[in-house]
Amino acid sequence: MRHAILLLVLPALAACQPAATDPRGVDRDETLLTVSATGRAETRPDEARFSLGVNTIAATAAEASRLNNEKMAKVTSALTGFGIKPDDLQTNALTLNRIDYGKDRGRYQANNTVIVRLKNLAKASEAIVATTTAGANLLSGPSLRVSDTEKANLSAYAAAYKAARARADAYAAAAGLKVDRILAIRDGGDSGGETIAMYAVEEATAQAVAPVIAPPPPPFNPGVNSSNVSVRVDFALSNS
Numbered sequence: 001m002r003h004a005i006l007l008l009v010l011p012a013l014a015a016c017q018p019a020a021t022d023p024r025g026v027d028r029d030e031t032l033l034t035v036s037a038t039g040r041a042e043t044r045p046d047e048a049r050f051s052l053g054v055n056t057i058a059a060t061a062a063e064a065s066r067l068n069n070e071k072m073a074k075v076t077s078a079l080t081g082f083g084i085k086p087d088d089l090q091t092n093a094l095t096l097n098r099i100d101y102g103k104d105r106g107r108y109q110a111n112n113t114v115i116v117r118l119k120n121l122a123k124a125s126e127a128i129v130a131t132t133t134a135g136a137n138l139l140s141g142p143s144l145r146v147s148d149t150e151k152a153n154l155s156a157y158a159a160a161y162k163a164a165r166a167r168a169d170a171y172a173a174a175a176g177l178k179v180d181r182i183l184a185i186r187d188g189g190d191s192g193g194e195t196i197a198m199y200a201v202e203e204a205t206a207q208a209v210a211p212v213i214a215p216p217p218p219p220f221n222p223g224v225n226s227s228n229v230s231v232r233v234d235f236a237l238s239n240s
Contacts, residue, residue: 039160043152050141053113068110071135078134088117180238188230
């Protein structure tokens with residue numbers, strides 16, 4: 001008889017225990033809705049980065065290196081008038097090699113390129129002209145950037161969440177429910193935010209001695225950079 005009583009009591013105790021918590025965070029009377037959305041921000045760039053350098057060809061390695069160093073010194077000196085400091089210059093490539101083909105076979109070629117960070121975009125065209133006039137014959141860019149990307153993306157984050165909430169409200173209304181609470185917000189990161197403008201300069205050899213006449217500044221328009229962020233939000237919907 002005692003054994004039969006135990007069998008009856010154990011099921012009764014199990015029925016009194018609370019239901020297990022849903023790992024998704026919703027209660028028993030709630031519906032989980034996960035919404036993904038994106039937000040977009042447009043910001044005017046405040047920084048330009050471009051690669052410039054000097055390519056020199058001469059009869060000997062020593063001569064090619066010497067001439068290249070002299071020209072590069074003039075190029076970097078020309079940049080100081082545009083607020084470019086030593087920390088705004090970063091060596092990108094240094095090469096010295098023998099040419100074994102073409103009309104310059106047997107001669108030597110020296111290259112020196114740097115990455116330049118220019119914070120005054122209004123002076124970008126003038127800086128390009130100044131450096132090419134000083135002897136730069138390798139040029140690419142500039143890439144136009146926003147220095148504080150996190151600050152620039154703040155409006156995009158807000159837009160992404162508002163889009164997610166509006167979509168959740170629409171789904172809830174269609175289902176006869178309403179958004180009860182937010183369970184989780186997951187940041188999906190950002191993409192984009194850089195504009196590339198390309199300039200090209202013909203290479204010149206060390207034998208060129210004709211005086212360089214500065215051309216007029218090229219047209220330059222920074223425009224705006226676009227960045228997109230994404231977010232995923234878990235909403236709990238209910239009837240109340």
